[in-house]
Amino acid sequence: MSCSKKKGACCSGGPKTYNVVMIRHGESEWNQKNLFCGWVNVDLSDRGKREAVSAGKALKDAGYRFDMAFSSVLKRANDTLYAILKEIGQEDIAIFKTWRLNERHYGGLTGLNKTDTVAKYGEQQVQIWRRSYDTPPPPITPENPYYDTILLDPIYNEGPPRNDFPMFESLELTIKRTLPYWNEWIVPEIKKGRKILIAAHGNSLRGIVKHLDQMSNEQIMQLNLPTGIPFKYTLDENMKPVQGGSLQFMGDPETVKKAMEEVANQGKSKK
């Protein structure tokens, strides 16, 4: 990127490019307990709160300023966003929250421990449920202790519509509701040169990454987004990453690698 000071649209003589910053929320209490979480509205863990503050400091040190921010309706993502905005002294910018940026709905796996689920169904099956593109988890049923917790949560009063309320989601289904929001609400703002920050979730962001990098259904299986480490895309006017503009983590590569492995290992058996 040739113009280092301006972090939104850049056009120092060459073709216009646009930066967009995204972050998976800091570690949640259920990430810490290794539970499938999906649409349950849990808090950040203490570590997650620290990760969010560190992310804010990293963005501040790198000189980032934002015009608007987008998040899900889940507090682990919202609280990560607020912590970042506090650090960079921009608590007053416009924030747009939507269920379309929520984590995927983990269906009948919601509330189960990931390691216990591996012990019961095997690593391969859990890997398919966690990372395959189009195999959904089983649907959530009224017997699940979190069925009503999700369905009656007022954060869903404004959507999705009751007759279309998901009972499970594969990555494919997640992308089907996330991408229209990206295209209709976020892309036009990026194209206006607005500097955008998105605080969302492991799988809603994997969907956006898959779309931007045109990854195959097999390639996206390998991607595990770490908690609390911001990443940047540099896009051309067609919203395609420029050379070297994909998934640029703002963290030391060794730390990022370890954090990604940690996420992958949540679905492995205990050694």
Ligand SMILES: O=C(O)[C@@H](COP(=O)(O)O)OP(=O)(O)O
């Ligand atoms: O729902 C969950 O358990 C995690 C993702 O889990 P995996 O797909 O990594 O198992 O979502 P997040 O913490 O990003 O909101």
